[in-house]
Ligand SMILES: Nc1ncnc2c1ncn2[C@@H]1O[C@H](COP(=O)(O)OP(=O)(O)O)[C@@H](O)[C@H]1O
């Protein structure tokens with residue numbers, strides 16, 4: 001199994017890069033663990049309380065479960081990956097069966113902050129896009145796909161997302177083996193990553 005960690009700030013294009021990487025791989029050879037699936041269960045809180053949570057802080061993620069799942073997959077066992085609802089700010093209570101695959105991708109803003117997760121990744125990638133570009137993409141995405149208002153997105157950006165990005169996410173660039181510049185679609189970088197994966201699979 002080849003494990004690939006993909007980090008980078010919100011809206012940098014992690015999900016897009018993941019989709020481009022897996023496009024040419026047979027579906028039964030690739031699996032994805034998304035950090036978003038591992039937001040801690042907040043069922044003990046009201047919806048209003050959940051809205052106030054700083055979801056860009058590492059303490060909101062159940063990294064122990066993510067690590068356990070990654071280790072299980074590496075040793076050939078399937079896992080039940082939780083399903084997350086951005087509109088509810090909570091886990092749905094449902095899971096999706098995620099079997100081990102030849103290529104496992106772990107993606108999320110904060111995954112490289114954890115030494116245990118970094119150590120489990122064979123290739124570490126950081127996707128970079130400028131903060132103004134990321135904010136524009138985030139605004140468009142959260143309004144169309146995550147049921148958010150403009151003021152909600154901007155408020156979160158100013159008060160939690162930007163400071164957390166600077167404190168926790170940007171510094172993890174130094175752990176990356178590859179940094180993909182993604183202000184524009186970067187097919188060359190994606191092709192290089194695909195080649196590296198193919199080489200690792202034949203080793
Ligand atoms: N290079 C790019 N140029 C323009 N738009 C992009 C680019 N990469 C991603 N996007 C768009 O930006 C939004 C956020 O991208 P996404 O891949 O979901 O980011 P992330 O997973 O890092 O939050 C999506 O609507 C996506 O289509």
Ligand SMILES: Nc1ccn([C@@H]2O[C@H](COP(=O)(O)O)[C@@H](O)[C@H]2O)c(=O)n1
Nearest residue numbers: 009010011036055056086089090109161
């Ligand atoms: N209930 C939640 C949980 C997380 N977020 C935001 O998601 C971002 C991470 O996901 P990406 O796909 O953008 O990498 C993160 O910046 C959180 O602010 C949220 O809005 N609501």
